[in-house]
Amino acid sequence: xxxxxxxxxxxxxxxxxxxxxxxxxxxxxxxxxxxxxxxxxxxxxxxxxxxxxxxxxxxxxxxxxxxxxxxxxxxxxxxxxxxxxxxxxxxxxxxxxxxxxxxx
Amino acid sequence: xxxxxxxxxxxxxxxxxxxxxxxxxxxxxxxxxxxxxxxxxxxxxxxxxxxxxxxxxxxxxxxxxxxxxxxxxxxxxxxxxxxxxxxxxxxxxxxxxxxxxxxxxxxxxxxxxxxxxxxxxxxxxxxxxxxxxxxxxxxxxxxxxxxxxxxxxxxxxxxxxxxxxxxxxxxxxxxxxxxxxxxxx
Numbered sequence: 001x002x003x004x005x006x007x008x009x010x011x012x013x014x015x016x017x018x019x020x021x022x023x024x025x026x027x028x029x030x031x032x033x034x035x036x037x038x039x040x041x042x043x044x045x046x047x048x049x050x051x052x053x054x055x056x057x058x059x060x061x062x063x064x065x066x067x068x069x070x071x072x073x074x075x076x077x078x079x080x081x082x083x084x085x086x087x088x089x090x091x092x093x094x095x096x097x098x099x100x101x102x103x104x
Numbered sequence: 105x106x107x108x109x110x111x112x113x114x115x116x117x118x119x120x121x122x123x124x125x126x127x128x129x130x131x132x133x134x135x136x137x138x139x140x141x142x143x144x145x146x147x148x149x150x151x152x153x154x155x156x157x158x159x160x161x162x163x164x165x166x167x168x169x170x171x172x173x174x175x176x177x178x179x180x181x182x183x184x185x186x187x188x189x190x191x192x193x194x195x196x197x198x199x200x201x202x203x204x205x206x207x208x209x210x211x212x213x214x215x216x217x218x219x220x221x222x223x224x225x226x227x228x229x230x231x232x233x234x235x236x237x238x239x240x241x242x243x244x245x246x247x248x249x250x251x252x253x254x255x256x257x258x259x260x261x262x263x264x265x266x267x268x269x270x271x272x273x274x275x276x277x278x279x280x281x282x283x284x285x286x287x288x289x
Contacts, residue, residue, distance in 0.1 A: 004281045008249040011230050016139040021157060025134050025164045032125055033169060 041099055048095035055087045114180040121171055130171075134164050137181060141188050144250045148192045148242055151231040159195060163188045185251035186261050189243065196239065233283040237276050240264070244272035245280075 056065060068085030076082055112120075112132070120129035141163055145156035166187050174183055234242055240262075247258035247269075255273070259266040 004277050004284070005249070007230060007284070008245065008280075011227065012140075012143065012250040012252070014139075014143070014227070016142050018135060018138060021138050021142065021160070022131060022134045025138075025161050026127065026131050028161060028165055029127065029130070029168050030165070032121075032171075 044095050044098055048091045051091050052088050055084060055091070115176060118171060118174060118176075118180065121168075130168060133167075133180070137184055138164075140181060140250065141184055144185065144188055144246045145192060146231070147234050147246050147250065148189075150235040150242075155195070159188070159191050163191050166191065182251060182253065182257070182261075185247065185253070189247070189261060229284060230280075233280045236283055237279055238272075240268070241272045241276035241279070244269050245276045248273060 064081055065085050065088055068079070068081030068083070068088075071077075071079045071082040072085055077086075112129070114133065114136070117126075117129040117133050120126040121133075138160065142156055142160045145159050145163075146153060149156045149159070163184060167184060170187075174180070234245070237245065243262050244258060244264075247253045247261055248255065251258075251261075253261060255266060255269050258264075259269045262269065264272075
């Protein structure tokens with residue numbers, strides 16, 4: 001180790017007297033924020049639910065989600081109902097993926 | 105005579121804060137790490153003791169608020185260093201643009217002095233010498249020597265390429281040596 005490294009390491013190892021610093025910090029601490037683990041999943045699921053409702057509400061006439069799933073089962077992928085069902089399922093799948101990644 | 109109880113580890117104290125909101129446990133963490141955090145900030149602020157202590161207080165308040173985000177993968181002291189660095193950077197940005205990766209053009213080799221370092225270097229000497237370094241050089245030196253990070257960890261913490269950190273360290277060493285040798289012939 002060269003000289004300047006030694007000087008820096010010695011300076012880093014030296015101890016500063018507290019001089020009331022810790023007491024000042026403790027006096028300045030606010031209340032800790034309460035953890036709300038439900039908030040993030042609720043926002044994601046709420047957004048997905050709202051998106052799904054809007055998709056259903058503004059879907060073309062005759063494009064019900066149930067009819068869409070029936071169309072998908074018969075491999076009719078391009079009907080308005082099938083597209084609505086794909087959007088609905090996609091929104092739920094995206095929410096599930098985001099929540100799964102977030103919980104790691 | 106019973107053996108004295110071992111002092112709790114940082115991880116045990118952090119868990120006590122998270123599970124029971126134990127302020128006393130956090131107080132022990134502050135007492136344990138105040139010296140390192142304040143020293144780092146004194147070096148980063150070019151020896152401005154009042155500003156460094158204000159920033160150090162802010163660091164511990166931020167640590168208290170965000171302790172739930174501590175992942176126990178790194179050392180608590182490393183996590184605190186990152187908060188300290190970000191706090192210093194925010195403060196420095198209010199006053200001037202912080203240029204962490206600026207090269208000043210002077211090759212490090214030309215700053216190497218053949219003369220010997222003085223036997224005794226006081227804290228004031230070192231503070232003065234640190235003040236001549238660029239922001240990036242000071243940040244790299246405090247990360248590697250005061251926070252004890254490897255070059256790779258320092259590069260990640262500072263958001264700089266590894267090569268830049270190594271250059272900063274090399275250049276800073278040369279500047280410090282030159283300055284300290286000049287101060288104390």
